[in-house]
Amino acid sequence: MVGKKGKAIIVGGSIAGVSCAHTLTLAGWDVLVLEKSSEPPARSPTGAGLGLDPQARQIIKSWLPQPHLLDEITLPLSIDQNQSTDSEKKVTRILTKGENFDFRAAYWSDIHALLYNALPQTMFLWGHKFLSFTMSQDKSTVKVKTLVTETQETIEIQGDLLVAADGCLSSIRKTFLPNLKLRYSGYCAWRGVFDFSEDEYSETVTGIKKAYPDLGRCLYFDLATQTHSVFYELTNKKLNWIWYVNQPEPELKNNSVTLKVSQEMLKKMHQEAETVWIPELARLMKVTKDPFLNVIYDCDPLERIFWGNAVLVGDAAHPTTPHGLRSTNMSVLDAEVLGKCLGKCGPENLSFGLEEYQRIRLPVVSEQVLYARRLGRIKQGLDHGGIGGDGFGLEQKEMPFFSSAPLA
Ligand SMILES: Cc1cc2nc3c(=O)[nH]c(=O)nc-3n(C[C@H](O)[C@H](O)[C@H](O)COP(=O)(O)OP(=O)(O)OC[C@H]3O[C@@H](n4cnc5c(N)ncnc54)[C@H](O)[C@@H]3O)c2cc1C
Known part of the structure; x- marks a missing residue:
């Protein structure tokens, strides 16, 4: 990267947030993660199981100083x-x-802990609830208002990029798409x-x-x-x-x-x-x-996943049903592609990097969300085509981009 270092503010310290913290750091950005939970979730084991595909595993390993640890905390399927x-x-x-x-x-908390512990802990502000943001007119900076839950004080933090990793109910997405409703x-x-x-x-x-x-x-x-x-x-x-x-x-x-x-x-x-x-x-x-x-x-696929210098990743960008074992794998790939695109363009050409991220990820995640929806409806007896209808298979390998999704 040439020129000045950009500062990225990531809202959400779950899988998509910590993954982006890795890739944006590797891309040469300064990173700050704001998370409303008061402490890292790994301290009180939470969540349940998830399945990691080969591509996501390879990417995670490339971020870790001790890649073999990923094999130690996972079991083959x-x-x-x-x-x-x-x-x-x-x-x-x-x-x-x-x-x-x-x-x-x-186990969700093992993956989270592995990714989190490989980052400088000073990068994370726990107990910081994102409230709102304003974007400068030229879309080059962003000011984020945050509630410090312990003191109930509101603080303002300035950065060059806002990364919304705040989950499927994303409040950042709501500011751009106030009428968007999730589909039960x-x-x-x-x-x-x-x-x-x-x-x-x-x-x-x-x-x-x-x-x-x-x-x-x-x-x-x-x-x-x-x-x-x-x-x-x-x-x-x-x-x-x-x-x-x-x-x-x-x-x-x-x-x-x-x-x-x-x-x-x-x-x-x-x-x-x-x-x-x-x-x-x-x-x-x-x-x-x-x-x-x-x-x-x-949610039906979004038409875009960035506006100015704010970008959606993970469940915020593509809320999905879990039938294709996608959420975590998609978050890891979003982070990897975002990091590669921004690393290539540098902060001075942020909009090109974000365009490219959207161009690469949107077609993939859109197809995967719709496929997972259909799979869930068939398995729940809610799809009139039913099992085997229209040649639709039950196996995970039928998922679009199953063997690999394009990277930057
Ligand atoms: C505690 C926890 C346990 C989970 N366990 C599993 C599991 O066992 N299996 C599985 O498949 N998936 C699990 N998930 C979901 C899984 O992480 C996601 O579906 C997927 O990995 C995408 O992650 P994400 O980071 O985009 O979204 P999420 O994991 O939903 O994370 C969003 C993060 O943003 C934070 N956030 C939201 N609003 C604000 C705000 N205003 N200010 C600051 N922070 C905010 C949330 O506290 C959360 O940490 C879990 C999620 C969480 C948070």
Whole structure:
């Protein structure tokens, strides 16, 4: 990069935010990350499992001083299997079995911690809630107003670039697209992580390993009538499950897509699991501590993802349903492409770099969001085409740009 160093203000310190902190630093920018949570999430393990594709893994490794750590905190997922459940007879039958899948399963907080710990911690302002911003008339600088939650004081920070990594409910996106509404998918997802490190030989664990013999290397999708679940193992003896349930749209509280779960809701979920799933899976759902409920949204592809010197990345740029295992992989690729484009153009030609980022990423993420939407609707029995309709396959490898997406 030639000339002066640019200063990027990233709002959001989750996967997209920390990924951009890596790539913009590598591109020669000064970086500051504002995150409303009071401390790094890794200190209180949060979230659940996710799947990383080969391209995202290769990119993450290129950012890390100790790339092998990524392999240590992930487990291979070499099989992608869809099976149907007969809820009456309580038996399963394999529909598709894709080998050579080459994803790896990770615990969200492990990935976050790996990326975060490889950055200077002075780059992060925790407990700083983004409130608003103003852009200079020539779009060369941006002033960001932030609430320091501990002192309740409002401060102003100036930079040359605003990166919105503030998630699917992005308030920065709202300032550019005030009328944009997310699309409720028609279902919510129960999610849970069962830790069996203390009791590896319990009836639950031996039962589930027998019913799912490829556990530890297989991404299982169980399809029943108008519902489906996902199941795979994580490192450190954890089992990750997700169960999608069709229901009317719940009311969101505290600007979060994660709902508070009451005892009554839990009890009902356990009872329904027994009627739908094979006993081994229903039992796993029942013994998992503190499952949580996510409301699933996506959004029609945006026409643009930057305005002046403000740019959207991650879920802020492309809220998506989770069926293509995309969110985290897309965030990593957004960050990589953004960093490469800005590194090439330098801060003095920021608009060219942002144009190029948008030109490369928008077609890819748009197709992937729509594909994930269709996959979810088919698996939830909401798509009239149904399984196999229009030749639409269930396997992950059918995802557009599955083997690789273009980089800068
Ligand atoms: C705590 C947590 C746990 C998660 N666990 C999983 C998981 O187990 N599996 C999975 O697949 N996905 C998980 N996700 C979602 C996953 O990170 C995203 O879907 C994907 O990686 C894209 O990330 P993102 O950074 O774009 O969005 P998000 O992960 O949603 O992050 C947005 C960030 O912006 C911050 N933010 C929002 N508004 C403001 C504001 N006004 N000021 C400052 N900061 C703001 C939020 O606190 C959050 O940290 C989790 C997200 C979070 C935040």
